[in-house]
Amino acid sequence: MDKFNAIVIRENNNELSFRREMIDLSSLSEGNVIVHVNYSSLNYKDMLGFQLNGGVIRNYPMIPGIDFSGEVVQSDDPDFVVGDEVVLTGYDVGMAHTGGFSEYARVPGKWLVHIPATMGMRETMIYGTAGFTAALAVDRLQRMGMNNPKARILIAGVTGGVGSVALAILKNLGYENITGMVHNGEREQIARDFGADHVITSSRLDKDQKPLTSAKYDFAIDAVGGEVTSQILPAMAYDGIVAITGNAGGNQLFTTVLPFILRAVSLVGIDSVSVDMETRNRVWNLLAREWDVTTDLRVEEISMDQIPEVVNKIKDGQHIGRTIVKI
Numbered sequence: 068m069d070k071f072n073a074i075v076i077r078e079n080n081n082e083l084s085f086r087r088e089m090i091d092l093s094s095l096s097e098g099n100v101i102v103h104v105n106y107s108s109l110n111y112k113d114m115l116g117f118q119l120n121g122g123v124i125r126n127y128p129m130i131p132g133i134d135f136s137g138e139v140v141q142s143d144d145p146d147f148v149v150g151d152e153v154v155l156t157g158y159d160v161g162m163a164h165t166g167g168f169s170e171y172a173r174v175p176g177k178w179l180v181h182i183p184a185t186m187g188m189r190e191t192m193i194y195g196t197a198g199f200t201a202a203l204a205v206d207r208l209q210r211m212g213m214n215n216p217k218a219r220i221l222i223a224g225v226t227g228g229v230g231s232v233a234l235a236i237l238k239n240l241g242y243e244n245i246t247g248m249v250h251n252g253e254r255e256q257i258a259r260d261f262g263a264d265h266v267i268t269s270s271r272l273d274k275d276q277k278p279l280t281s282a283k284y285d286f287a288i289d290a291v292g293g294e295v296t297s298q299i300l301p302a303m304a305y306d307g308i309v310a311i312t313g314n315a316g317g318n319q320l321f322t323t324v325l326p327f328i329l330r331a332v333s334l335v336g337i338d339s340v341s342v343d344m345e346t347r348n349r350v351w352n353l354l355a356r357e358w359d360v361t362t363d364l365r366v367e368e369i370s371m372d373q374i375p376e377v378v379n380k381i382k383d384g385q386h387i388g389r390t391i392v393k394i
């Protein structure tokens with residue numbers, strides 16, 4: 068463990084540079100558990116981490132990578148022993164605490180989840196932060212009443228990480244009336260290949276921002292935000308629920324109160340970063356067993372040196388499905 072590989076982002080004169088470097092443990096943030104990282108993955112937030120003023124990395128130099136799976140090699144935490152297979156998503160990792168694009172990570176044990184016995188380290192990162200978030204959204208909606216397989220469900224951002232995993236889980240659970248929303252027509256076939264029963268493009272949404280339109284959906288998982296959310300809310304049916312997970316299309320939300328007070332629509336937020344440990348364990352166990360869709364997903368495996376190339380694809384809106392990084 069003397070010297071090992073990590074991607075390091077540095078800031079100099081308001082410019083970012085990143086490359087693979089040989090570092091040692093002194094370059095890692097503090098923590099009471101050291102993990103030999105096996106896989107990491109690429110998420111929308113990782114792309115933001117590679118941008119100056121992306122709002123993700125708060126201090127430089129930083130090892131990016133907001134999630135990882137690996138094996139414990141040293142531990143002062145009684146809950147973890149050498150050889151335990153663990154997964155980490157969220158908290159400050161890859162933002163203010165050195166992250167997963169490194170052969171070793173040092174973290175507080177209280178951030179780690181034991182990988183369920185039926186799941187491998189590679190499978191864990193096939194889900195990664197995006198898939199875990201998708202599962203949180205499905206779990207939340209089911210707890211709020213999404214139990215009828217004929218429910219009309221909309222997934223916005225269905226070709227991306229969160230959306231494609233949400234779609235796979237829902238299809239696997241037997242839901243049969245799912246509409247995938249894509250950015251433009253070129254992606255329609257991909258959404259169908261992923262299993263969407265119907266596909267619409269966001270450009271075909273009603274741009275007039277009517278306070279209410281015809282009631283089309285009972286539930287929605289929205290990874291896009293911005294104008295797309297503004298247009299989903301008026302199209303929700305009575306008692307409809309929108310679970311919002313992301314802002315790939317923008318932060319602003321323009322709405323009226325009418326969907327809420329005339330159709331009893333609810334807008335619920337999904338956060339994977341600070342979610343409690345009991346929920347983390349429960350949802351990872353669902354993904355490892357009843358909800359296992361790892362073989363249904365479009366997954367590309369890359370090396371550390373290919374990370375910048377895929378980051379650019381995410382930035383340019385050219386990224387599809389999930390990309391995992393073999394560390």
Ligand SMILES: NC(=O)c1ccc[n+]([C@@H]2O[C@H](COP(=O)([O-])OP(=O)(O)OC[C@H]3O[C@@H](n4cnc5c(N)ncnc54)[C@H](OP(=O)(O)O)[C@@H]3O)[C@@H](O)[C@H]2O)c1
Nearest residue numbers: 111200224226227228229249250269313314315316338339
């Ligand atoms: N709440 C949390 O804890 C949490 C966790 C993970 C991710 N997120 C957030 O969730 C969002 C999605 O993450 P991801 O990893 O799935 O990203 P991703 O793989 O890059 O996918 C983004 C998706 O958004 C779609 N999109 C972007 N702009 C759009 C628009 N104007 N209209 C319709 N679709 C649009 C893209 O569609 P096309 O392919 O058709 O262009 C793509 O399917 C990000 O904002 C991310 O930060 C939040």
